[in-house]
Every structure is written in C-alpha cells, then in structure tokens.
Amino acid sequence: MSLDQYVVRRVKEEDSLAVRDMCQGVFEGRDKVPAEFTSWLQREDSHVLGLDYRGTLVALYCAHVQRDAKVAVFTGLRVHRNHQRKGLAKLLSRHLEKFVREVEGISRILLSVASHNPAPLMLYRDWKEVAKQ
Secondary structure, eight states: OGGGEEEEEEOOOOGGHHHHHHHGGGGGGTSHHHHHHHHHHHTTEEEEEEEEETTTEEEEEEEEEEEEGGGGEEEEEEEEEGGGSHHHHHHHHHHHHHHHHHHHHHOEEEEOOTTOHHHHHHHHTTSOOOOOO
C-alpha cells in the first residue's frame, strides 16, 4: 500500500464503529479514545484529524488547542492494527501539526504519550523535549 492511498480528513461521529475497531485491544481493552472521541468532536477547542483508506477511517489524532497560550496538546493517536508500521502515524502527526500551526497560530505543541509505549516515543524522537510528567 502506498501512502497516496490514504486521505487526510476530519473525523466524524459516523466513524465511531471504525474508532472502536481501531482501538480494540489497546491498553488491554481500557482505551479511553472510543469513549472520549465524540466529546472531542463537539469541543470548540479541539481538532480531530484522521486517515481514510478506501472509505474507512484507519487512523486518528486529536489536538486540544489553548488559543490564548498558543499551545496545542496532541492526544489519542491511534492507527488500526492492519495499517501499522507504514508511516501513517508520522504522516498524520505532521498533518495535524501543520494544521494547528496554520489555522490556529499555535507555536508550542505538547504531547500526551504513554511512556511504556515505545512506538510513539520513537515517532517523536526528533522533537525537542521540554518536560516529562
């Protein structure tokens, strides 16, 4: 599969089944994303982008924006297990970063990443770390 076959788009409420399927087995079945993503869509300060493959959402990422501080918090990066290890997380994170910088004027991005999950830590290895919590 070529990356050209994936389309970046906004995530919609109609994607809820695809989100549940994408998150199945994540964090041993205790993933927060399926329960929270619809509230993210309703928040004025949030942007949820996804990757569509042949009409199905296969990846998503959310940015919560703090406009007065020009900060965005990225959270909930998920890629469907059948589409992992193809560069989709990097592709989507770069699109979300560009979007919040251009549309919202964001100058700082904070990442919400589980420290026990090495894949996203590798994804951001070239970003500047300012603090860990």
